[in-house]
Amino acid sequence: MARLNTPEALENFRQEVLSKRDPSKPCISICAGAGCIASGADNVIAAFKAEIEKQGLSAEVDTKGTGCPGFCERGPVVVIYPEEICYLQVTPEDVSEIVSQTIKEKKVVDRLLYEDPVTGEKAIHESDISFYKNQLRNVICNNIRIDSKSIDDYLAIDGYSALVKALTRMTDEQVLAEVKKSNLRGRGGAGFPAGSKWEGSRNAPEPIKYVIVNADEGDPGAFMDRALLEGNPHSILEGLIIGGYAIGSHEGYIYVRQEYPLAVENITLAIKQAEAYGLLGKNILGTGFDFTVKVHQGAGAFVCGESTALMTALEGRVGEPRPKYVRSNIKGLWERPSVLNNVETWANVPLIINKGADWFTQIGTEGSKGTKIFSLVGKITNTGLVEVPMGITLKDIIYKIGGGIPGGKKFKAVQTGGPSGGCIPEEMLDLKVGFDELTQAGSMMGSGGMIVMDEDTCMVDVARYFINFLTDESCGKCVPCREGLRQMHKILTNITMGKGKEGDIALLEALSETAIEASLCALGKSAPNPFLSTLRYFRDEYEAHIREKRCPALSCKALIAYYIDPDKCQACMICHRKCPAEAIDGAKNKIHVIDPEKCTNCGTCFEVCPPRFGAVKKISGEPVPSPIPEEERNISRKSKEK
Ligand SMILES: Cc1cc2nc3c(=O)[nH]c(=O)nc-3n(C[C@H](O)[C@H](O)[C@H](O)COP(=O)(O)O)c2cc1C
Ligand code: FES
Secondary structure, three states, X not given: OOOOOOHHHHHHHHHHHHHOOOOOOOEEEEEOOHHHHHOOHHHHHHHHHHHHHHOOOOOXXXXXXXXXXXXXXXXXXXXXXXXXXXXXXXXXHXXXXXXXXXXXXXXXXXXXXXXXXXXXOEEOEHHHOHHHHOOOOOOOHHHHOOOOOOHHHHHHOOOOHHHHHHHHHOOHHHHHHHHHHHOOEOOOOOOXXXXXXXXXHHHOXXXXXXXXXXXXXXXXXXXXXXXXXXXXXXXXXXXHHHHHHHHOOOEEEEXXXXXXXXXXXXXXXXXXXXXXXXXXXXXXXXXXXXXXXXXXXXXXXXXXXXXXXXXXXXXXXXXXXXXXXXXXXXOOHHHOOEEEEEHHHHHHHXXXXXXXXXXXXXXXXXXXXXXXXXXXXXXOOOOEEEEEEOOOEHXXXXXXXXXXXXXXOOEEEEEEOOOOOEEEEHHHOOOEOOHHHHHHOOOOOOOOEEEEEEOOOOHHHXXXXXXXXXXXXXXXXXXXXXXXXXXXXXXXXXXXXXXXXXXXXXXXXXXXXXXXXXXXXXXXXXXXXXXXXXXXXXXXXXXXXXXOOOXXXXXXXXXXXXXXXXXXXXXXXXXXXXXXXXXXXXXXXXXXXXXXXXXXXXXHHHHHOOOOOOOEEEXXXXXXXXXXXHHHOEHHHHHHHO
16 A cells, blocks of 8 residues: 555545445444453354355455444444344354344344343344443444454544544644643543643643553453554544644654553554554655654553553653652653543544534533543443443443343442542432542542442442552552551451451541552552542441441451251252352251351352242341251151141
8 A cells, every 4th residue: 555645645545445335235243352352253253254155145245353342241242234233142153044134134133132131122223222322422433333453444434534634724733722622631540631731741842742642551340441442543543643743742652551462453553554554654644744653562560550650661661650740741751741641532532623622512511521431340230331421420321321230139339430449329329420520429530440339249348459459559669558558458358357446447547648648649649549438438337347247238258157047948958069168967858057167158058049948048247046956957847846
């Protein structure tokens, strides 16, 4: 492919690509994101290609591997265009039926459709599925429409038109003004206005400046950035080049964690393609603007997502945060002005340039504009990536999109903002999602993690879990973070083990205050959040653990006990057979009894006891009833006596 030397050449090429495409031609899009590949998508893609050939349909049907549309839990996901028929959990064995029925006969394969867990209704089209229906998918929507390895696919959906507009019809000041007007706030954590950050760099006197993509994404369970980088890498590149133009930078970096091999592969390929087409390099599209991009693979430390640690790592040094006496947009990478933005922030830029700041600001709340992608996981029926307008309530995300809590359980809390975010309780479910709203509630937007918890979740244990993660991930540079978090973890562990003491809560509060006040970076400053937010809304749970040695959620292993209710036991032998510790004494017709000396509190007996019997009881903070006397354990004698 020869370089496209002018904007007109790019436009002509785009028309050439489009002229070879027929929108009415059937296209089988199979998600080739990391989640679906893990569920066998590679074999499904191969099976479709073979079947299409076998049935002599190669000229009439297109097949493509695409990016992740977010419903990974139900993968491999297949969408058939132009009808948008969506099949979930497709296996190679389903392929021949799909081709024969849906492609040839235009009939739907019912068993592969999404079934609404509440109404039981089947959804044929992607847009009918409750998980998708209530989203506003401005950024992630193209993932399933394009082959993430094809620049031509990106061009066919108007890709790089925002770059052409910026380079040919807007001055660099105008691009900056548009981004400022959009009030786009960073999607990676702090929600800092992108336009102000860009302006600072642009106005800095140092002539060499950098633009950087933060694709470190270290939050456990979060994969928004991975999905975008894997699924639509050119959109990130386009945003980055536009950012470079706006601030006067000619060099960009993509910092991506090594554990994202497909994202690394796809963005590296996208850079090569963009270079070959003349969209990167010297004199882009003949406009005189030069811009190059390099990919840097991070070693996977959570702290390296922090801006100064990331830049230190990019410089080839150990990724530790450094003091921000001067902001990194003024003195960042190699002490030069550097704009660092999150993947999703960059992905919004082409949309803002193409559709305008006025379009962007129509969506969202006063302080938070546009959409946000969340990774919705935990005790929720539909898990996956959801893109929603800012201002949507937590309740709508959890119930309308997520389908509510499975197993008839009660909602307890939702944790937002990644490991150093906070837990929001049920009474605040009407909270509107936005940067400021979440912060006021004691949590934060973070990069978009959203973990739903049900009544079985112990909030003290949740705090212990996240503080443990942050203790491990602390770089160790400052004492309040390194030692303070370690102490917090120790105290929280003791509380969940039934060894909590009066005064522990006050001590945890004091350690939190010190970490917030005296840590160098936001890891230490925000690390106490999981403790502080759970204390704020679930103080009674802390007190029950410490004073009554009771876990109200019946979750902390050291504080619970199991016993078998003799009136309900049917001597069915199921728990006796399944107990891995051989702690259950019993026989056919002999009421079962748990030996507390052997029991490890694993809960297997509780799980396997048939619900119609409900004989195994889980308790906390109360004495275990005395075992039934040996002579009364015979079940036939007992029923006779009754
Ligand atoms: C410990 C820590 C980890 C972070 N990890 C990430 C990350 O993985 N990705 C990200 O975009 N921002 C992360 N951030 C936020 C960055 O420091 C920075 O604010 C962000 O990349 C700026 O981009 P934005 O303005 O577009 O959000 C992290 C911050 C801290 C304190
Ligand atoms: S990886 Fe396929 S839906 Fe997410």
